[in-house]
Amino acid sequence: MSTEKSTARKIFEWHEQRLPIVSFIDHAVGSQYPAPRNLNYFWNFGSLAGFMLVTMILTGVFLAMNYTPHESMAFDSVERIMRDVNYGWLIRYMHFNGASFFFIAVYIHIFRGLYYGSYKAPREVLWWIGILILLAMMATAFLGYVLPWGQMSFSGATVITNLFSAIPVVGNTIVTLLWGGFAVANPTLNRFFSLHYLLPFVIVGLVFLHIWALHIPGSNNPLGIELTAKDKIPFHPYYTVKDAFGVGVFLLFYFGIVFYAPNLLGDVTNYMKANPLTTPPNVVPEWYFLPYYAILRSIPNKLLGVIAMFGSLLILFVVPWLDTSRIRSAVFRPVYKAFFWVFVVDCLVLGYCGSQHPEGLPLILSRVGTAWYFLHFLILMPVIGWLETPKPLPASISEPVLNPAE
Amino acid sequence: MANTAPAHTAHADGADGETRRDFLLNTTVAAGAVGGALMVWPLIHSMNPAADTLSMSTTEVNTSGIAEGMGITFLWRGKPVFARHRTKAEIEEARKVPMGELKDPQKDEARVQKGHEELLVLVGVCTHLGCVPLGQKVTEPRGEFGGYFCPCHGSMYDTSGRIRKGPAPTNLEVPPYTFLSDTTVRVG
Amino acid sequence: MRKSVLTAIAAFALALPISAMGAEEEIHLPKQTWSFDGVFGKYDKVQLQRGFQVYKEVCASCHSLQYISFRNLEALGYSEGQIKALANEYDIDDGPDEAGDMFKRKGRPADHLPKPYPNDAFARASNGGALPPDLSLMAKAREGGPDYIYNLLLGYEDAPKDMTLADGMNYNKFFPGHQIAMPQQITDGRVTYDDKETPTTAAQISKDVTAFLMWTAEPKLEIRHATGFRVLLYTLFFTILAYLLKRRIWSRIEKH
Numbered sequence: 001m002s003t004e005k006s007t008a009r010k011i012f013e014w015h016e017q018r019l020p021i022v023s024f025i026d027h028a029v030g031s032q033y034p035a036p037r038n039l040n041y042f043w044n045f046g047s048l049a050g051f052m053l054v055t056m057i058l059t060g061v062f063l064a065m066n067y068t069p070h071e072s073m074a075f076d077s078v079e080r081i082m083r084d085v086n087y088g089w090l091i092r093y094m095h096f097n098g099a100s101f102f103f104i105a106v107y108i109h110i111f112r113g114l115y116y117g118s119y120k121a122p123r124e125v126l127w128w129i130g131i132l133i134l135l136a137m138m139a140t141a142f143l144g145y146v147l148p149w150g151q152m153s154f155s156g157a158t159v160i161t162n163l164f165s166a167i168p169v170v171g172n173t174i175v176t177l178l179w180g181g182f183a184v185a186n187p188t189l190n191r192f193f194s195l196h197y198l199l200p201f202v203i204v205g206l207v208f209l210h211i212w213a214l215h216i217p218g219s220n221n222p223l224g225i226e227l228t229a230k231d232k233i234p235f236h237p238y239y240t241v242k243d244a245f246g247v248g249v250f251l252l253f254y255f256g257i258v259f260y261a262p263n264l265l266g267d268v269t270n271y272m273k274a275n276p277l278t279t280p281p282n283v284v285p286e287w288y289f290l291p292y293y294a295i296l297r298s299i300p301n302k303l304l305g306v307i308a309m310f311g312s313l314l315i316l317f318v319v320p321w322l323d324t325s326r327i328r329s330a331v332f333r334p335v336y337k338a339f340f341w342v343f344v345v346d347c348l349v350l351g352y353c354g355s356q357h358p359e360g361l362p363l364i365l366s367r368v369g370t371a372w373y374f375l376h377f378l379i380l381m382p383v384i385g386w387l388e389t390p391k392p393l394p395a396s397i398s399e400p401v402l403n404p405a406e
Numbered sequence: 407m408a409n410t411a412p413a414h415t416a417h418a419d420g421a422d423g424e425t426r427r428d429f430l431l432n433t434t435v436a437a438g439a440v441g442g443a444l445m446v447w448p449l450i451h452s453m454n455p456a457a458d459t460l461s462m463s464t465t466e467v468n469t470s471g472i473a474e475g476m477g478i479t480f481l482w483r484g485k486p487v488f489a490r491h492r493t494k495a496e497i498e499e500a501r502k503v504p505m506g507e508l509k510d511p512q513k514d515e516a517r518v519q520k521g522h523e524e525l526l527v528l529v530g531v532c533t534h535l536g537c538v539p540l541g542q543k544v545t546e547p548r549g550e551f552g553g554y555f556c557p558c559h560g561s562m563y564d565t566s567g568r569i570r571k572g573p574a575p576t577n578l579e580v581p582p583y584t585f586l587s588d589t590t591v592r593v594g
Numbered sequence: 595m596r597k598s599v600l601t602a603i604a605a606f607a608l609a610l611p612i613s614a615m616g617a618e619e620e621i622h623l624p625k626q627t628w629s630f631d632g633v634f635g636k637y638d639k640v641q642l643q644r645g646f647q648v649y650k651e652v653c654a655s656c657h658s659l660q661y662i663s664f665r666n667l668e669a670l671g672y673s674e675g676q677i678k679a680l681a682n683e684y685d686i687d688d689g690p691d692e693a694g695d696m697f698k699r700k701g702r703p704a705d706h707l708p709k710p711y712p713n714d715a716f717a718r719a720s721n722g723g724a725l726p727p728d729l730s731l732m733a734k735a736r737e738g739g740p741d742y743i744y745n746l747l748l749g750y751e752d753a754p755k756d757m758t759l760a761d762g763m764n765y766n767k768f769f770p771g772h773q774i775a776m777p778q779q780i781t782d783g784r785v786t787y788d789d790k791e792t793p794t795t796a797a798q799i800s801k802d803v804t805a806f807l808m809w810t811a812e813p814k815l816e817i818r819h820a821t822g823f824r825v826l827l828y829t830l831f832f833t834i835l836a837y838l839l840k841r842r843i844w845s846r847i848e849k850h
Contacts, residue, residue, distance in 0.1 A: 037847060252830065258822070269735070271731045434832070
């Protein structure tokens with residue numbers, strides 16, 4: 001017995017000397033990564049996002065084995081997956097709802113970063129890569145939504161590609177290039193499928209960079225202070241087990257939707273085959289795009305609307321410099337904390353407006369909401385940072401004077 | 407505890423606590439692994455033939471138009487099926503071969519249906535590596551035994567579709583088929 | 595600044611009910627109870643068979659069910675023999691044969707239910723310009739799903755006096771815009787059920803055919819419900835284990 005073990009050990013060590021992959025993982029998310037001991041459950045959402053990425057790639061690869069990217073066959077091939085392919089209904093519902101749960105995890109992850117100042121020096125590049133991941137995810141989600149070739153897929157593809165026509169002079173040329181024709185049609189569907197398969201692997205690459213950039217300064221923590229070694233614990237087993245528990249809870253919600261309300265987050269219109277001759281009465285994107293959609297529609301000028309919509313995302317890149325506060329965590333910033341929650345409500349209001357017809361109260365609300373969105377980043381963030389007097393910071397987690405995290 | 411130095415290095419738990427944790431640890435890891443494996447099964451199973459594929463497993467053909475010595479080829483489950491109208495001489499030749507000479511001994515009588523001995527129905531896939539053998543048309547090479555010749559690696563089959571020479575290990579497969587009438591055959 | 599935000603939030607709260615009765619007229623669909631509702635919901639096979647009969651005798655002359663094959667009807671409790679016999683009643687287009695001609699043959703279980711019209715243009719021409727939609731996915735392709743179908747079938751009324759219907763249109767209180775090309779189809783006694791016990795009221799017939807159309811839209815509902823229950827139970831078991839383990843491991847540093 002014992003000799004057998006030592007043989008296995010020898011083989012393991014022989015291999016580790018040549019390719020230290022186990023030590024690499026151990027340093028990345030294992031016992032050799034010292035993590036703050038005070039991370040709360042909001043820190044679970046990074047690993048949950050990673051878990052969803054893997055789920056999406058796995059289900060997606062198997063869906064692609066039965067999917068046909070052709071305008072006259074795509075819709076039928078999805079129905080075949082739902083009816084004839086073994087467990088096809090499960091894989092498709094997991095993939096379809098998985099997109100929503102991926103965004104839920106990532107949005108909570110981003111708002112956690114905004115609340116605890118995780119974007120502040122020295123984590124700016126980490127934050128940037130995160131935004132790139134969000135952008136790549138949004139592109140992937142949009143491309144994927146087109147693939148079933150339902151009525152809403154078609155309208156969504158038409159509306160979103162037409163955004164590029166707002167670009168002066170070359171806009172229409174670019175749109176024709178994106179379509180591969182004079183309207184959204186078979187060439188569009190074909191290339192969207194190709195790119196939808198490609199981008200997730202780009203995201204995987206970005207996730208590696210994200211984790212790499214995380215390990216340079218190490219994880220932020222709810223107090224936002226620099227921690228000494230005694231306030232750190234090894235990632236494994238403390239956070240691996242905590243993440244496993246988090247995955248379990250998250251899965252309960254995810255499976256609840258997949259098995260008992262699989263079409264709740266979708267649009268009924270997409271169970272009708274795409275018909276270029278008609279447009280559904282209310283073209284709305286999936287819920288995770290609604291705030292941006294509200295921003296787009298709040299501005300009556302086409303080009304400015306598109307600029308505002310992309311601007312609402314690109315502005316995140318300069319957040320590390322817009323926030324002038326000397327300390328990170330909103331826990332010690334009562335004024336910023338209040339405005340943070342107002343901002344959260346603002347995003348929810350924008351989301352609601354995005355689902356409504358752009359007229360009457362929803363239109364007024366989306367204009368107020370859009371103005372507030374940019375006001376928050378461009379004015380409030382720097383001004384509050386300058387004027388606010390933060391509460392005194394503890395020197396370490398264990399310092400008994402002030403310990404609001406517990 | 408005033409000193410909060412990483413306590414994981416010095417376990418305060420007694421031996422009893424350790425055992426219980428190990429049990430809990432093992433159960434949790436096992437539950438996670440089993441759960442993961444159970445989730446992988448639907449993915450793997452989705453690669454198996456789908457319900458519509460399985461249901462399409464019969465093909466009907468009309469054999470009245472096949473002249474003596476000729477054959478027709480049609481698709482069944484995505485594979486070519488040979489139906490050949492054998493001549494008297496071909497049948498005789500197939501029946502007089504001693505079993506000892508065969509690599510995969512099988513009587514010709516067992517490979518055709520009684521009352522329809524002239525009709526040889528075979529899955530047209532070489533049992534070596536899946537090429538489609540030649541010999542359905544009179545213009546094609548039929549090998550040394552007058553049946554079929556596989557151009558990929560030179561396997562030769564006789565007029566009963568039995569392997570006689572070359573690397574193929576077994577006879578050409580006879581698919582399940584029934585005569586719906588004297589001239590209509592349903593394969594599958 | 596904050597006040598304006600509070601105003602915005604208050605306006606948001608007010609906006610929800612306002613918009614619900616706002617620009618578009620919201621059609622209220624009376625909710626029905628269905629055997630397939632809920633976590634343990636299942637189809638009532640006998641009801642589905644009745645619904646299939648209604649489809650066959652009433653709907654099938656105009657509406658296709660393009661995603662349904664005869665073999666799928668096994669899920670309704672029919673035997674293999676019954677399905678073969680049923681398929682055999684239909685003539686299916688096939689071909690070309692050896693001479694290059696298309697021909698008709700008897701249906702087989704693997705065949706799709708034949709469509710009433712050869713193509714959409716023909717369907718429109720036969721129905722005064724309106725295209726009778728395929729019904730396979732209807733129960734998932736409309737807000738309200740089965741409740742919508744059920745109410746629509748029973749929602750025919752005389753048009754209000756102040757409304758002039760377009761030529762060939764019928765008034766239906768549950769149809770968006772209230773003008774529908776399809777005339778009323780389901781009436782009391784429209785079909786005769788074999789069992790003689792089930793009432794053949796318009797409401798019962800509509801209910802049966804709606805349940806059947808829910809099945810055509812979501813044939814995997816039963817296995818989904820059953821699998822989901824087991825998966826959630828297992829996930830809960832794992833989550834509890836992970837929680838206990840987490841508490842145990844963290845107790846090393848959280849004791850104080």
